[in-house]
Amino acid sequence: MTNVGMMQIVLFFALILVCTKPLGAYMARLFEGERTFLHPVLRWLEVLTYRVIGVQEGVEQRWTQYTAALLSFSVFGFLLVYLIQRGQAFLPFNPQGFNAGNVSPDLAFNTATSFITNTNWQSYSGESTFSYFVQMAALTVQNFASAAAGIAVAIAVVRGFSRQEKKTIGNFWVDATRATIYVLLPLSVICALLFCASGVIQNLHPYTTITTVEGAKQVIAQGPVASQEAIKQLGTNGGGFFNANAAHPFENPTPLANLLQMFLIFVIPAALTWTFGSMVKDNRQGWAVFAAFTVMFAAGVLATYHFEQSGNPILTKLGIQSAATAGQAGGNMEGKEVRFGIANSALYATVTTDASCGAVNSMHDSFTPIGGLVLLFNIMTGEVIFGGVGAGLYGILLYCILAVFIAGLMVGRTPEYLGKKIEQKEVKMAMLAIIATAFSILVFSAISTVIPFAAKGYWNPPGAAIANMNNGGPHGFGEILYAYVSSTGNNGSAFAGLNANTPWYNLTLGLAQLIGRFLFLIPLLAAAGSLAAKRRVPSTTGTFPTHGPLFVGLLVGTVIIVGALTFFPAIALGPIVEHYLMNSGKLFSVVLAVPMGS
Numbered sequence: 001m002t003n004v005g006m007m008q009i010v011l012f013f014a015l016i017l018v019c020t021k022p023l024g025a026y027m028a029r030l031f032e033g034e035r036t037f038l039h040p041v042l043r044w045l046e047v048l049t050y051r052v053i054g055v056q057e058g059v060e061q062r063w064t065q066y067t068a069a070l071l072s073f074s075v076f077g078f079l080l081v082y083l084i085q086r087g088q089a090f091l092p093f094n095p096q097g098f099n100a101g102n103v104s105p106d107l108a109f110n111t112a113t114s115f116i117t118n119t120n121w122q123s124y125s126g127e128s129t130f131s132y133f134v135q136m137a138a139l140t141v142q143n144f145a146s147a148a149a150g151i152a153v154a155i156a157v158v159r160g161f162s163r164q165e166k167k168t169i170g171n172f173w174v175d176a177t178r179a180t181i182y183v184l185l186p187l188s189v190i191c192a193l194l195f196c197a198s199g200v201i202q203n204l205h206p207y208t209t210i211t212t213v214e215g216a217k218q219v220i221a222q223g224p225v226a227s228q229e230a231i232k233q234l235g236t237n238g239g240g241f242f243n244a245n246a247a248h249p250f251e252n253p254t255p256l257a258n259l260l261q262m263f264l265i266f267v268i269p270a271a272l273t274w275t276f277g278s279m280v281k282d283n284r285q286g287w288a289v290f291a292a293f294t295v296m297f298a299a300g301v302l303a304t305y306h307f308e309q310s311g312n313p314i315l316t317k318l319g320i321q322s323a324a325t326a327g328q329a330g331g332n333m334e335g336k337e338v339r340f341g342i343a344n345s346a347l348y349a350t351v352t353t354d355a356s357c358g359a360v361n362s363m364h365d366s367f368t369p370i371g372g373l374v375l376l377f378n379i380m381t382g383e384v385i386f387g388g389v390g391a392g393l394y395g396i397l398l399y400c401i402l403a404v405f406i407a408g409l410m411v412g413r414t415p416e417y418l419g420k421k422i423e424q425k426e427v428k429m430a431m432l433a434i435i436a437t438a439f440s441i442l443v444f445s446a447i448s449t450v451i452p453f454a455a456k457g458y459w460n461p462p463g464a465a466i467a468n469m470n471n472g473g474p475h476g477f478g479e480i481l482y483a484y485v486s487s488t489g490n491n492g493s494a495f496a497g498l499n500a501n502t503p504w505y506n507l508t509l510g511l512a513q514l515i516g517r518f519l520f521l522i523p524l525l526a527a528a529g530s531l532a533a534k535r536r537v538p539s540t541t542g543t544f545p546t547h548g549p550l551f552v553g554l555l556v557g558t559v560i561i562v563g564a565l566t567f568f569p570a571i572a573l574g575p576i577v578e579h580y581l582m583n584s585g586k587l588f589s590v591v592l593a594v595p596m597g598s
Helices: 003-031 037-055 064-087 107-118 130-161 172-198 225-234 253-277 283-312 313-317 341-354 369-380 391-411 422-452 471-490 503-532 549-584
Strands: 208-211 216-218
Touching: 003 172, 003 253, 003 283, 003 341, 037 172, 037 471, 064 107, 064 130, 064 172, 064 369, 107 313, 130 172, 130 225, 130 253, 130 391, 130 503, 172 225, 172 253, 208 391, 216 313, 225 253, 253 283, 253 391, 283 341, 283 369, 283 391, 283 549, 313 549, 341 369, 369 471, 391 422, 391 503, 391 549, 422 471, 422 503, 422 549, 471 503, 471 549
Parallel strands: none
Antiparallel strands: 208 216
């Protein structure tokens, strides 16, 4: 690791730290119904929205009503995105003439589930599949909608801890509206302009065909990129306008644009920790969660950076220089953009996998085995290292419930968190969320590993030729595992060596996205409803403090141990085996042409 690389990482995190309190305090006032400095400008739009959708601002909902509103909102979004994709030939802003033939029914299903669940998994190449109208009216709109839904759920869960003897946890429609109008929309407008100023394109022109200096014809894809780029990062969505995502120079042209993208991914999840502390009337609790996030983030980024900068020992043995010098980056530069280098590639990859944002500025498939393992494990934690917009906060609160439950078992005392007794129902709901996501990852990965698949179907009959091959060996298994981890974790990034645009993968990855989103959210909302109805218990000398280093250590340990115990066998078959093969010099002896399942 180089001094310059470490300085870049420190600078990025310093920017996040500086913005955590002011943005968090602003959101706390907003979601507690107080007036903010943007109300004189945007209040009319909020009121108009309530009138159009028929919502009474002052009427709150029980957790069951809140959940029903969330589900109905998501179902409507799914149908809208699916129909727009399939009907793009009849819709405007389609200079390329894309039609339903560019997007099959199974791909449309996968993409619709992906964007309503804030996953943004892409089995497609955006510039060769979707019209500008689809990119704007379907995908970009859902980037706002899914992010706002995540923030709304996080605020509802926080109300479960902050209220006592209440039957309601807020109003989903009000929370989602406020998140969109007062947080996501103004920040996206500002950041889209900043992206345009840095060189990110924004137009509705047809693709340009040019003649290269060699005389070949080349098609230059373009479109409304900057507007999608802003909300895709701010909402921790990650779906790129181009297939190369943030490695494409039209999406991410400069180091400054790269820094702005990483900043946008982390800023709202970080600020929500302050919002949490403010709403429960104890800012120490918010800083404790922020500290847990920081410890796990720092461990991940330093490990990834170390192994990527160390390079591939097989190449070192062949006499290829892997140390960084004034004239070369050294390390493992495969799959990375020269304009960003190893430090910014490792940092970007860690940030996106921490924050359930599928954007990539380098190819994760080309990372070293342990570098890739860190990215994989970041998602396996349940995306609770800052996490997605809203998702990181409600996810870590689930682990807070488990942490105090474990602490209570150790001392033989009924666990408490923020003055609320954590009882059987809350622990059951937390465990249900964890088991559902683990089931999705492990079962779908196992099935996809052992069944031979046809290129255009689900699976081949016994004895038939296998047409859809991916890499074999531990790396091929890692690609399959990463796909289901990413989809269930609502992340959206990929190892990318796997051809996922087949009916089997489009269907099962879409189901994994739904499981990871809603079978995680619904139990948490049930727990929030239960907690809001409870009376707050006064602290005593026997109360376990949940704002100090001891609790931060327990919380981090709970996250890591639950992830390690659940997924270590799968990780051992993939990245860990690949790491030992690489260091023993036997990696090239693995027959990569052997397909999984043969």
